[in-house]
Amino acid sequence: MAETLRLEIVTPQGIVFSEDVHMVTLPGVEGQMGIYPRHVRLMTQIEPGEIIVSKDGQDRFLAVGEGLVEVSDSRVSIVTDMAIPAENIDQARAEEARARAAARLLEKISDEEVATVNASLARSLAQLHVRKRRRT
Numbered sequence: 001m002a003e004t005l006r007l008e009i010v011t012p013q014g015i016v017f018s019e020d021v022h023m024v025t026l027p028g029v030e031g032q033m034g035i036y037p038r039h040v041r042l043m044t045q046i047e048p049g050e051i052i053v054s055k056d057g058q059d060r061f062l063a064v065g066e067g068l069v070e071v072s073d074s075r076v077s078i079v080t081d082m083a084i085p086a087e088n089i090d091q092a093r094a095e096e097a098r099a100r101a102a103a104r105l106l107e108k109i110s111d112e113e114v115a116t117v118n119a120s121l122a123r124s125l126a127q128l129h130v131r132k133r134r135r136t
Contacts, residue, residue, distance in 0.1 A: 003037040007053060009062070009078045016083040017053070017062070024076050025052040026069060035076050042071040046080065048126035050133070061086040063130040065123045082123050089131040097124040 004020040024035045027049030046067050053060045067080025101121035105114065 005037045006075045009083045011080055011083050021053050021055040023054040035071055038073045039071050044069055048122040050130045061130055063089055063127040084127060086130050089127045091131045094124045094127040
């Protein structure tokens with residue numbers, strides 16, 4: 001049996017994913033990162049984008065928001081504001097959220113509101129990107 005590592009993804013709603021996998025690809029702040037078992041210890045940020053989980057010759061895809069990732073030789077722990085499997089993404093709802101955020105940015109709003117709206121826009125764009133690439 002091939003070596004595995006434990007992947008756990010936690011959002012404010014609870015544990016979204018908790019399984020032993022062969023590889024994880026995630027959107028780090030400096031680009032895509034591939035994590036295999038026996039990876040060097042690492043703690044970094046992730047950006048909105050796509051997580052690819054490889055297990056038993058199959059790939060699964062999730063849209064993910066901002067968060068933190070901690071990597072050890074046998075575990076990847078992700079804490080994020082959003083993680084949605086590709087098959088659960090509602091494209092119409094994500095497009096609606098993207099349009100609302102884009103319209104809100106055209107209004108005169110405070111710097112704090114701009115940051116919040118930009119984060120919402122990034123999450124909806126991540127969902128749309130994953131859904132369009134992974135038509136399920």
